[in-house]
Amino acid sequence: MSLPNGPYNPQETENEILNFWLENKLYKPEYNPSEDRIMSTEEMKADVREAWALICPPPNAYARPHIGNISGYAYQDAMARYARMQGKKVLVLPGKDHAGLEGEGVFVREVLEKQGRNKFDIKRKDFYAEMMDFFMKNIDIARNDEKTIGLSADFDRDTFTLDPAIVETVLDTFVEMYNDGKIYKGVRIVNWDPKARTAVADNQVEFKESQTPFFYFKYSFPEPETKAIELRREYEGKGVLWKVQESDEKTYYLMGETHKGIKILGVGYDKVPAGNEVNGEVIGIQMRLDGDFRLVVKGIDFEGDIQSEVNKVTLELFSKIAGSHIILFANNHDEKLYTNGFVIGTVRPETIFADTAIACDPKDARYKQYVGKKIDVEFLGEKKTLHFIEDYAVDKDFGTGLLKVTPAHAVEDWEIAQRHTECLPAIQVIGYDLRLNKLTGKYNGMGIKEARRAMQEDMLANGNLVYVDENYQNKIKIAERTKAAIEPLLSSQWYLKYDGIREAAIEMVKSNQVTIHPDNMVKKFDHWMENLRDWAISRSLWWGYRLPVWYAGKVFEEIDDNGHVKEFIEINGKKEELDYKNSNHLRVQKQNPGKGWIQDENVLDTWFSSGQWVYATLTKYNLMDKFFPTSVLVSAHDILENWDSRMMMFTYFKHKQIPFKDLFLTGLVLGTDGQKMSKSKGNLIDMDKVRTEFGTDSVRMTYFYQNSAGASYSVTPDKLKNFKQFNNKIWNAAKFVLMNAENATDYTYSQPKLEGLKLENSKTIFNHIINTKAAVTKNINNFEFGYATDTLYQEFWHTFCDLYIESSKQYLNTIKDKESGEVISEPSLDDKQETLNVLIYSLKEFIKMLHPFIPFITEKIWRELPKVEGDHKTVMYSRW
RNA sequence: GGGCAGUUAGCUCAGCUGGUAGAGCGCUCCGUUUACACCGGAGUGGUCAUAGGUUCGAAUCCUAUACUGCCCACCA
Numbered sequence: 001m002s003l004p005n006g007p008y009n010p011q012e013t014e015n016e017i018l019n020f021w022l023e024n025k026l027y028k029p030e031y032n033p034s035e036d037r038i039m040s041t042e043e044m045k046a047d048v049r050e051a052w053a054l055i056c057p058p059p060n061a062y063a064r065p066h067i068g069n070i071s072g073y074a075y076q077d078a079m080a081r082y083a084r085m086q087g088k089k090v091l092v093l094p095g096k097d098h099a100g101l102e103g104e105g106v107f108v109r110e111v112l113e114k115q116g117r118n119k120f121d122i123k124r125k126d127f128y129a130e131m132m133d134f135f136m137k138n139i140d141i142a143r144n145d146e147k148t149i150g151l152s153a154d155f156d157r158d159t160f161t162l163d164p165a166i167v168e169t170v171l172d173t174f175v176e177m178y179n180d181g182k183i184y185k186g187v188r189i190v191n192w193d194p195k196a197r198t199a200v201a202d203n204q205v206e207f208k209e210s211q212t213p214f215f216y217f218k219y220s221f222p223e224p225e226t227k228a229i230e231l232r233r234e235y236e237g238k239g240v241l242w243k244v245q246e247s248d249e250k251t252y253y254l255m256g257e258t259h260k261g262i263k264i265l266g267v268g269y270d271k272v273p274a275g276n277e278v279n280g281e282v283i284g285i286q287m288r289l290d291g292d293f294r295l296v297v298k299g300i301d302f303e304g305d306i307q308s309e310v311n312k313v314t315l316e317l318f319s320k321i322a323g324s325h326i327i328l329f330a331n332n333h334d335e336k337l338y339t340n341g342f343v344i345g346t347v348r349p350e351t352i353f354a355d356t357a358i359a360c361d362p363k364d365a366r367y368k369q370y371v372g373k374k375i376d377v378e379f380l381g382e383k384k385t386l387h388f389i390e391d392y393a394v395d396k397d398f399g400t401g402l403l404k405v406t407p408a409h410a411v412e413d414w415e416i417a418q419r420h421t422e423c424l425p426a427i428q429v430i431g432y433d434l435r436l437n438k439l440t441g442k443y444n445g446m447g448i449k450e451a452r453r454a455m456q457e458d459m460l461a462n463g464n465l466v467y468v469d470e471n472y473q474n475k476i477k478i479a480e481r482t483k484a485a486i487e488p489l490l491s492s493q494w495y496l497k498y499d500g501i502r503e504a505a506i507e508m509v510k511s512n513q514v515t516i517h518p519d520n521m522v523k524k525f526d527h528w529m530e531n532l533r534d535w536a537i538s539r540s541l542w543w544g545y546r547l548p549v550w551y552a553g554k555v556f557e558e559i560d561d562n563g564h565v566k567e568f569i570e571i572n573g574k575k576e577e578l579d580y581k582n583s584n585h586l587r588v589q590k591q592n593p594g595k596g597w598i599q600d601e602n603v604l605d606t607w608f609s610s611g612q613w614v615y616a617t618l619t620k621y622n623l624m625d626k627f628f629p630t631s632v633l634v635s636a637h638d639i640l641e642n643w644d645s646r647m648m649m650f651t652y653f654k655h656k657q658i659p660f661k662d663l664f665l666t667g668l669v670l671g672t673d674g675q676k677m678s679k680s681k682g683n684l685i686d687m688d689k690v691r692t693e694f695g696t697d698s699v700r701m702t703y704f705y706q707n708s709a710g711a712s713y714s715v716t717p718d719k720l721k722n723f724k725q726f727n728n729k730i731w732n733a734a735k736f737v738l739m740n741a742e743n744a745t746d747y748t749y750s751q752p753k754l755e756g757l758k759l760e761n762s763k764t765i766f767n768h769i770i771n772t773k774a775a776v777t778k779n780i781n782n783f784e785f786g787y788a789t790d791t792l793y794q795e796f797w798h799t800f801c802d803l804y805i806e807s808s809k810q811y812l813n814t815i816k817d818k819e820s821g822e823v824i825s826e827p828s829l830d831d832k833q834e835t836l837n838v839l840i841y842s843l844k845e846f847i848k849m850l851h852p853f854i855p856f857i858t859e860k861i862w863r864e865l866p867k868v869e870g871d872h873k874t875v876m877y878s879r880w
Numbered sequence: 881g882g883g884c885a886g887u888u889a890g891c892u893c894a895g896c897u898g899g900u901a902g903a904g905c906g907c908u909c910c911g912u913u914u915a916c917a918c919c920g921g922a923g924u925g926g927u928c929a930u931a932g933g934u935u936c937g938a939a940u941c942c943u944a945u946a947c948u949g950c951c952c953a954c955c956a
Contacts, residue, residue: 007918207954214956346956359956395881395955403956412955475954524884524951531882531952637884638951667885668950706894706903711885712949716892718905725918726904736915782896790894790903802920813914 002738003864008731010695010724014856018147021859026876027152029091029627033877044089045626052088053627054080055614055660056153057635057643058095058161061139062106067685067699067715068669073151074703074853075666075785076634080152081852082780083631085880091627092153093617094146096139098161100544100606107131107543124542131543135160145687150696150855152876157621161609162545165620170609171548171590173654178588182497182653185580187426187565188536189407189414190491191477194434195484198540199491207475212347214472215456216400218464219358219377219386220341228285228340235282341377343466345399347474348409349459350451352379353440354429354563357387357405359416361396380455380462382441389420408490408563418533427563428490439563490565492557494538494547494602498649502532505648508658514648516663517783518709521640528641537605544603550587551578551598611646614659630660637665664783667707670714685715697854698723704789704853726793727857730850733801734861737839740812741866744836749866752837759811759831762838765804768795769845776849777880789853796846804842811835840866851875 025031029051030044039047054076059065080092097103108119111134119127143158159166177183190199342358358375360367370388377386387405393416394403407417407426417423429439436451438444443451459465477486506529508514509522516522538547553571555578560566567578569585580586587593609616614633618624629651635644644663651659690699699715701723707713741747754770757763772795779788809815811831815824827835844865851858855876862875872878 007916344956348956393953393955398955406956410956412953415953474956520884527883528952641951670949706892708894708896711893714892716905718892721918722904725916728918729916732916732919734915739915779896784896786894787896794903801916805915806920 002742003731003735003861005735008695008728008857010697010727010856011692013860014148014691014696017856017859018150021152021874021876022147022155024874026874027092028154028156029089031877033872036873041622047089049087049089051091051626052080052083052086053091053093053618053623053630054632054634055617055630056092056094056151057633057639058097058159058610058613059142060099060102061096061135061142061160062099062103063138064141065145067687067690070145070149070687071669071703072634072636072666073146073149074700075664076153077149077151077855078700078704078780078785078852079632079634079664081855081876082880084152084876085848085851085878087879090152091623092151093157093159093621094143094151094153094155095159095161095613095617096135096142097606097610098135098543100539100541100603103135103606104131104541104543107134119542127542132162135162148691148696150700152855157617159617159620161606161613163620166609166616167545168590169616169619170545170604170612173612173650174545174548174604174608175588175590177496177653180653182499182501183537183588184495184497185492185567185586186495187490187567188493188495189411189426189488190493191411191479191486192432192489192491193479193482193484194432194487195482196479197432200479200486205477205479205486208478210474210476211470212472212474212476213452214345214347214469214474215349215459216343216345216466216468217349217352217379217459218341218343218466219375219379220339220463222376222378222383223339225340231285237282339378339463342375342402343400344402344404346404347472348406349455350436350440350443350448351406351409351429352404352455353436354406354408354427355384355386355404356407356417356427357389357420357423359389359391359394359403359405359420360401361394362390362392364390364394364396364401366396366401379464380458387420387422389416389423391416391419408565409488411488414488415533425562425564426490428559428565429563430487430489431559432489434487437559437563438561492565492567493536494549496535496537496608498532498535501649501653502529504652505529505645508648508652513658514660514663516640517665521637521665524637525640525645529645535605537608538600538602539605540601541603544606545609547600547602547604548588548590549600550589550593551600552585552596554598607642607646610643611650612654614647615651615654628655629658632662632664633660634664634666636668638668640665662783665709667709667712669703670712690715690720694720694724695727695856697727697857700854701726701789704785705793706790707786709783726797727854729797729801730846730854730857730861733796733805734843734847734864736805737836737843738864741836741840744812744832747833747836749840749868750837751868752834752841757834757838759834761804761807761811762834765800765838765842768799768804769842773845773849780852785853792846792850792853796850800842800846805839808835808839844871848875848878848880 021027025038028038030039030041031037032039032043032047056076057072059069076092080090084090099106107130111130112119112122122130139158139160143155146153147155174183191205192198193200344358346352358370360371367388367390371390373388375386375388377384389405393412394401403413403416405413405416405420405423407414407423408428409430413423414426417426427439429437430448431437434448436443436446436448440446440451443454446454456465456468477488478484479486506526509516509525516525551569553569555567555569557565557567568575569578570576571585576585578585587597592599614630615624615628618628618630633644633647640663644665647659651657687699698720702715702719703713705719705723741749752762752766754763754766757766772791775791776788779785779791810825811827812835814826816822844862847858847862847865851862859875862878863873867873870879
């Protein structure tokens with residue numbers, strides 16, 4: 001019953017305590033606290049204690065976790081320790097994630113490339129084996145960090161996502177979902193990296209500022225505009241008198257009316273013409289889709305190339321007028337060019353051949369008359385029919401407010417086409433070699449830039465080119481690794497439909513079967529769920545679960561005569577279009593169907609497996625019957641959408657159940673600079689250094705203290721120092737109590753009761769303890785760890801230590817006058833006994849309440865404290 | 881651009897259902913040296929982002945604006 005002198009030494013204590021917990025297997029649900037032995041799993045299941053389970057989110061096991069990654073474990077652990085102290089049998093199941101895309105990326109960059117090797121020089125099987133080695137090493141490191149932070153997880157059951165038993169479950173789900181019609185194969189748009197000749201994921205794409213010509217081109221109506229022809233005959237070359245009607249500060253836009261009431265436009269004057277009247281020569285006409293038109297008058301300042309001058313200023317001025325464009329009389333006398341049409345801006349004229357629709361903003365009144373119709377247009381002398389649709393992705397204030405919809409060659413357009421299926425099938429006019437195909441006629445075989453130049457001339461000659469903005473700035477997508485410009489193209493992919501499971505997950509939250517903390521995150525969740533689209537689950541990687549899909553022969557993609565991308569299969573030298581419903585072509589099953597069958601090259605998206613984590617792990621250990629659904633899931637709020645929501649959906653699909661009752665979302669840990677802590681930002685805090693300097697319990701306290709669910713917070717030396725001092729305070733208070741108990745002769749501890757207390761002092765602190773316990777219990781039950789630790793800090797330090805311990809001294813020691821040495825007070829034996837009882841009782845209560853948060857120091861002190869019935873040798877299993 | 885948060889003492893943050901502003905660090909002064917100097921006591925310090933509104937009363941509820949952060953989508 002005593003503690004060593006001097007300040008609290010966390011390093012010494014933590015190692016010793018950690019070994020004690022681990023060696024005695026106290027973290028396992030099989031530990032039987034009343035008999036102090038490890039039960040068999042069957043006995044454990046039969047045990048009447050209430051089951052409580054938490055499955056740890058598996059961290060990406062390609063690098064050591066940092067102090068921010070670790071924060072989640074502190075929360076998971078606090079909940080688990082609290083549950084144990086409630087007398088529950090607790091399963092905390094740790095795991096590690098293979099992190100498919102990122103994992104492979106890190107391995108290729110950090111290992112292979114540094115050795116001067118290339119992924120494609122290695123056989124898939126060997127690559128996989130090497131990566132597995134790399135991961136296994138990192139897993140050991142990560143597991144060790146979990147242990148040292150005090151995570152009381154059943155490490156014997158630590159599970160890797162590529163564990164054979166997990167793979168089994170994940171692939172079974174794939175097969176079941178396929179048979180259920182939830183998984184299907186379809187063509188979709190991908191980011192094609194022409195250099196690597198592979199599709200790359202969105203987060204492997206970066207953007208680069210680029211100056212690209214912006215073409216305003218016209219889809220002409222087939223019939224010439226008779227009005228334009230008439231106007232030309234009437235006005236070309238004539239002078240008209242007009243006056244200023246509107247202006248801004250720099251340029252005066254002059255408008256007027258002719259004697260016949262026809263509006264005239266004059267543009268670009270630097271100064272107001274004298275008398276507001278100008279005689280100008282009519283050089284063209286501005287046509288508008290709504291039937292309105294204006295005459296274009298040669299301005300007094302126009303010199304040189306009239307067309308480019310007029311076009312430039314006119315486009316600036318009239319870019320916001322629906323479809324308006326300028327026909328210049330001086331340019332060409334061919335009357336067939338006097339046709340109206342839709343003026344559309346694009347940086348990619350070469351994809352015009354793949355357009356399937358024209359779209360406008362639903363808020364745009366200008367084009368309403370065309371919406372929903374099929375429109376005949378002419379481009380480069382060829383007639384084509386396009387759908388005219390409206391979609392919220394179109395911005396009426398950008399360009400002319402019209403968008404050409406090219407589902408095969410733009411991600412945004414592809415998504416529009418999903419909402420407007422009349423835009424499908426998509427037409428692909430660019431091949432995987434980035435050359436235009438035969439659907440583009442004379443441009444067949446040209447590269448993209450070459451085709452653009454050729455088209456520019458042809459468009460001008462055919463009246464399809466309105467204006468080219470050579471200085472247009474845009475962002476182009478480039479591949480992160482090869483730095484090649486990404487070409488969006490169609491490729492065959494596996495999809496997952498969320499039908500049914502999406503609604504089930506929304507309902508789980510709505511009906512409070514799953515409670516999200518903090519509740520404001522429900523909005524985030526709902527917003528995500530309501531906007532879900534089919535999920536592309538295949539990835540062209542090697543690291544992960546290879547799809548359980550088998551083909552009866554070689555499968556390849558081709559673009560047919562209509563520009564439609566189709567998949568073909570070659571069986572015994574015979575080429576057929578792939579029918580994924582035909583079991584002679586394709587089978588979805590785990591086992592190889594037989595000789596000659598070829599497995600799909602792709603692997604599953606990582607979320608497809610992590611989304612099944614709860615039941616995949618419990619199934620592996622045959623624990624579904626006792627620990628499912630689990631009690632709580634702790635995750636950082638930035639993966640609410642990607643992970644937590646999918647877990648609900650998968651679990652519903654597989655077990656028609658919720659995966660967990662409570663979902664606790666932690667905030668992100670910020671560095672001392674206030675930015676999200678991450679390796680790339682260089683604001684990491686060294687875990688080992690901090691633990692050595694301040695102690696693990698101090699680190700854990702900074703995670704909890706005055707922090708609320710979902711809120712970001714920083715780890716700073718100030719806070720760490722503060723909690724180091726707090727731990728020391730606890731240490732010294734315990735030393736004081738134990739020392740006095742030790743020194744009292746004939747004293748044995750008996751647990752005090754409120755009604756038996758005589759001293760006012762004792763009653764006051766006793767009531768404090770009761771109130772504190774009620775408050776802290778309520779806080780923890782409400783997942784309010786910030787309040788719980790705040791309360792404990794204040795009550796322990798400023799009530800128990802500063803007030804009670806100080807005032808208790810008069811009942812423990814003889815108090816003498818400092819100068820004379822005269823005895824001032826002498827405590828009675830009864831008072832001393834009562835005071836010691838209350839001191840020990842209070843300390844024990846605080847130690848128990850603090851244990852979920854700062855387990856090491858509390859365990860160390862607990863060992864020295866006298867026990868009564870209900871107390872266990874370890875504070876972990878002592879009743880709350 | 882869409883969504884979600886945040887903006888309170890010099891710094892890091894609490895303030896849970898509206899009722900005269902709190903903690904830690906820092907700073908100032910005093911004290912204590914048989915639990916603890918990694919201590920105790922006292923104090924300094926805030927027009928609670930800005931502007932409106934609701935209310936007897938608002939840091940707290942509503943609206944708008946500004947700035948910061950996070951997630952998603954990225955512009956034809």
